[in-house]
Amino acid sequence: MPARGAMPAEDHALQAMVRAMVLERPGTPLRDMRRPRSQPASGQVLVRVSACGVCRTDLHVVDGELTAPKLPLVPGHEIVGRVESVGHGVEAFHPGDRVGIPWLGGTCGACAYCIAGHENLCDAPQFTGYQIDGGYAEYATANADYCFALPAGYSDLAAAPLLCAGLIGYRALRMAGDVAHLGIYGFGAAAHIVAQVARQQGRSVYAFTRPGDADAQAFALALGCAWAGGSDAAPPVPLDAAIIFAPVGGLVPTALAAVRKGGVVVLGGIHMSAIPAMPYALLWGERVVRSVANLTRADAQAFLALAARTPIAIEVVPFPLSAANAALARLREGKLTGAAVLVPDVLWSD
Ligand SMILES: [Zn+2]
Numbered sequence: 207m208p209a210r211g212a213m214p215a216e217d218h219a220l221q222a223m224v225r226a227m228v229l230e231r232p233g234t235p236l237r238d239m240r241r242p243r244s245q246p247a248s249g250q251v252l253v254r255v256s257a258c259g260v261c262r263t264d265l266h267v268v269d270g271e272l273t274a275p276k277l278p279l280v281p282g283h284e285i286v287g288r289v290e291s292v293g294h295g296v297e298a299f300h301p302g303d304r305v306g307i308p309w310l311g312g313t314c315g316a317c318a319y320c321i322a323g324h325e326n327l328c329d330a331p332q333f334t335g336y337q338i339d340g341g342y343a344e345y346a347t348a349n350a351d352y353c354f355a356l357p358a359g360y361s362d363l364a365a366a367p368l369l370c371a372g373l374i375g376y377r378a379l380r381m382a383g384d385v386a387h388l389g390i391y392g393f394g395a396a397a398h399i400v401a402q403v404a405r406q407q408g409r410s411v412y413a414f415t416r417p418g419d420a421d422a423q424a425f426a427l428a429l430g431c432a433w434a435g436g437s438d439a440a441p442p443v444p445l446d447a448a449i450i451f452a453p454v455g456g457l458v459p460t461a462l463a464a465v466r467k468g469g470v471v472v473l474g475g476i477h478m479s480a481i482p483a484m485p486y487a488l489l490w491g492e493r494v495v496r497s498v499a500n501l502t503r504a505d506a507q508a509f510l511a512l513a514a515r516t517p518i519a520i521e522v523v524p525f526p527l528s529a530a531n532a533a534l535a536r537l538r539e540g541k542l543t544g545a546a547v548l549v550p551d552v553l554w555s556d
């Protein structure tokens with residue numbers, strides 16, 4: 207491990223070219239490019255990436271459903287790596303430290319939301335892999351104040367999905383409240399983590415998949431869900447709350463119909479197709495529909511501490527970085543069991 211400050215970062219950066227998968231225009235495949243390695247500015251860390259999770263949000267960015275990316279853009283916001291060098295003023299991390307870089311990459315610290323402790327709703331946020339280049343690359347820079355140490359019990363591959371699927375999923379779980387019977391619609395990366403946490407908390411989990419997706423249903427049952435079925439099926443008991451991770455607006459009335467009076471339906475995704483008109487009777491009875499937006503750093507600390515205390519089995523489907531487009535295609539087609547994670551080709555071995 208090099209001593210802090212021992213590395214002539216500037217000289218290295220001038221020469222080093224690093225591989226990155228780059229979005230030049232939404233709706234087009236990522237391009238496999240070599241770009242000069244950036245340097246950490248004041249307050250930043252430069253991280254050598256060892257794994258980066260593939261999140262549905264990346265798909266929404268690449269497909270143009272989220273409309274404010276910087277371009278060109280390196281996607282990816284579930285980044286695990288080692289600190290290579292640090293910028294001026296960084297005290298919390300040193301070269302060689304393992305860090306995680308999540309979706310929340312920067313906030314203004316001055317708006318009413320930031321001051322009230324709701325930095326997830328900041329009026330001028332910066333998100334990793336959206337306004338800041340992310341982890342579909344060999345190196346990434348990040349604001350040190352928004353990076354986290356990771357629990358030691360998780361490999362780099364397994365830790366990557368904790369950083370969005372895990373911690374935004376955990377925020378969604380908290381929004382669902384202290385309930386006994388929890389439904390989850392869409393059984394992908396976030397659901398497979400949330401289901402385990404909910405089980406550990408003593409809740410019964412009911413998993414709803416695409417109709418006929420026997421593999422996803424078997425996966426859900428293997429993780430301890432009480433029941434698994436198609437999203438067109440009724441649960442065996444009325445649900446106290448439901449989380450919808452699938453980006454399908456038509457599931458909102460479906461979930462409301464499955465939830466008891468006073469129950470909550472939490473929408474866990476950043477983008478969803480239009481929610482269809484529905485009879486008021488589905489919402490009547492003090493049922494609540496709410497979204498969950500982004501994360502706070504407090505969410506990340508709480509979830510990573512929980513993941514350290516209680517082991518979560520992370521199902522990973524690894525891809526080499528250069529196959530990022532194939533990984534995104536698999537996610538788009540709903541053909542992943544667990545979480546896709548990219549590994550730089552130089553580290554890839556079968
Ligand atoms: Zn703010």
Ligand SMILES: [Zn+2]
Binds near residue numbers: 309371
């Ligand atoms: Zn994400």
